[in-house]
């Protein structure tokens with residue numbers, strides 16, 4: 001079997017994806033100005049590509065799997081199989097106008113709309129009943145209004161860029177994040193499919209590990225039933241008797257955001273010597 005050919009986007013997605021691979025035990029490194037990263041698994045081959053092209057190239061089938069925002073998959077109408085939502089690079093694709101332009105003005109004239117997302121914008125503007133003309137941008141879309149455009153359709157994360165350029169959101173068109181996607185041709189090949197699914201399992205284990213911590217504690221025998229009743233109900237805790245029949249050691253994986261509430265509660269329920277530590281992977 002040949003190597004699994006994967007596409008990793010240039011730009012901001014690369015950092016998150018290469019960290020994900022590294023945490024999965026597969027180091028990825030990229031020398032300056034090169035497009036073929038070194039990847040620490042002999043069954044994988046990777047190439048760097050702009051996120052806008054990833055979907056289309058997977059559809060063509062010359063690569064097996066890749067990573068890109070769902071915004072660019074939708075924009076290119078790429079026919080690919082989504083394997084998993086990695087949750088990175090979360091943005092909203094929004095329509096925004098100069099803050100001093102009121103809603104009534106928007107439908108009373110032909111709008112010039114600046115966007116990198118030409119196809120998403122076209123579908124949304126048509127369905128919303130606007131009279132419009134689209135100007136395709138190549139980054140820095142927020143600079144177009146008010147003199148070069150009446151509206152922009154662009155991605156926003158914190159909203160700071162819109163605010164700094166005097167723009168207000170009039171609609172959210174799409175919510176996007178980085179996805180692990182595969183070509184349909186690769187998913188029809190049993191060997192490639194199983195390698196892609198193995199990668200997804202490793203990624204899931206890493207993401208789950210990032211989300212959770214392990215809590216370990218000791219509890220006297222008499223307080224044990226009350227303590228177990230107070231634990232999050234997700235999973236049964238691992239319990240081991242302490243030497244000398246004095247009580248139990250209790251171990252449980254919990255979500256990180258539960259910890260600030262949980263530790264004081266466990267303490268009140270009689271837990272002692274509570275230890276918290278990070279998890280690298282969680283495989284169910």
Ligand SMILES: Nc1ncnc2c1ncn2[C@@H]1O[C@H](COP(=O)(O)OP(=O)(O)OP(=O)(O)O)[C@@H](O)[C@H]1O
Nearest residue numbers: 010011012013051068069071089090091155157176
């Ligand atoms: N400010 C942001 N925060 C988080 N995600 C973002 C942000 N801006 C864009 N994205 C998402 O990251 C992905 C890639 O975005 P984009 O095409 O702008 O590349 P980039 O990282 O800016 O690279 P380049 O600088 O080469 O254009 C897209 O799916 C987009 O939705």
Ligand SMILES: O=P(O)(O)OC[C@H]1O[C@H](OP(=O)(O)OP(=O)(O)O)[C@H](O)[C@@H]1O
Nearest residue numbers: 139140141155156157158159160161162
């Ligand atoms: O809502 P915010 O947190 O302000 O982020 C949104 C901005 O981030 C991205 O720009 P980027 O920095 O990638 O530059 P670009 O416009 O050249 O793509 C995006 O295109 C927006 O301009």
